[in-house]
Amino acid sequence: RWEIDNATAKFIAGKTESEVFNEGGFKWSASAERDIANWTDFTLRCEANHNGIWKCNVNAELRVLRVDGTYYSEKNLFEFNNENSNQKFLRTIAWPFLLHHLYRNRGKAAVECHIEIFSSESGNSIFAAPNDMSNVILKIGENKLHVSKEYLAVHSPVFKILFFGDFAEKDKEEIEIKDIVYEEFLDLLHLLYLGTVDITDNTVPHLLKLADQFQIEDLLKESEKHLTHSNGIGEAKKLLLSDQYRLTSLKIPFYEHYN
Known part of the structure; x- marks a missing residue:
């Protein structure tokens, strides 16, 4: 959710940008800019947390909220990668409409970007390969994550029992975790390890x-x-x-x- 303070002045200026949000192991931001035909170009930006090759495919929905609880909506399928980190919702709404009181409440405007990551590559760089801090592999579907038993055990008694209790898994180099959505678990790892979600x-x-x-x-x-x-x-x-x-x-x- 992107809340735009002093929205009238920013819309008159012709451009405004959001802060950076962290989700799914990627950094996200948005901007709105008036084009030469007086329409609004909303741009969604995605960046990885590393400088290598990466790709992120998403279903994205843009919502420009009105004060009555309704909203203008635009949906797109976007592919972001290390060579193309910007994607536009082209000519979504006439720029003068954003100056209308229907889109502003006490000087503020609000925009939501709903993002569903349906595939990504190398966004999980720190977990994709063994490192000095990893000593076990967690397998979720076809994905493998290299993590530290001790670090996860500090945060979770469930992992502590799994890794160090009287279970067969404690001696395995690779442990399958079932009934878990990979992207959601990746969010958890990025939050616990890096604080980037x-x-x-x-x-x-x-x-x-x-x-x-x-x-x-x-x-x-x-x-x-x-x-x-x-x-x-x-x-x-x-x-x-x-x-x-x-x-x-x-x-x-x-x-x-x-x-």
Whole structure:
């Protein structure tokens, strides 16, 4: 979610850029610029966390939010790589429309980019090959991740038991992890190892799921804190997540409101 402060002045100037967001092991940013025909070019930028060869294919949806809760939407399939890190939603909306009060609330405008990564290569560079800190391979589907037993065990009692408990897996060089979405687990690794993935409205559902599955208490608490302060997730979904993952403090505002 990209919130544009002082939106009127920025739209009059003809160009504005977002901050950088981290998701799926990549760095994302967006910009809006008026073209010569007075239309808006929204550009989505994707960068890897390394200088090697990489590729990231995504389904992307752009939403320009209106103050009444509706939004203008544009969807595209994009391929990003080390030679082409910018992709445009061409002529999505007439630039003067962005100056209309329907798209601004107290001087702010809001844009959302919903990104679904359906394939990527080399975005997981630090986990793709053995290194001085790795001593086990986690296999998820056809993907292999080189990680540290000790580091994951510090964060997760589930991994501690798996790697050092009385299980056959503790002596294996390669351990298969089933019923896990590779891209979601990669987000978890990037968060734990590098802090390059943020807890956002888009990532919090699967980070909560993994934090609960692997009993990562700090991540559960941080995810609960994000949900408590988020305005981008509806009450029904918050209640569902609070029941599913036993997030007691998340329910308190609802109890107070209805009592």
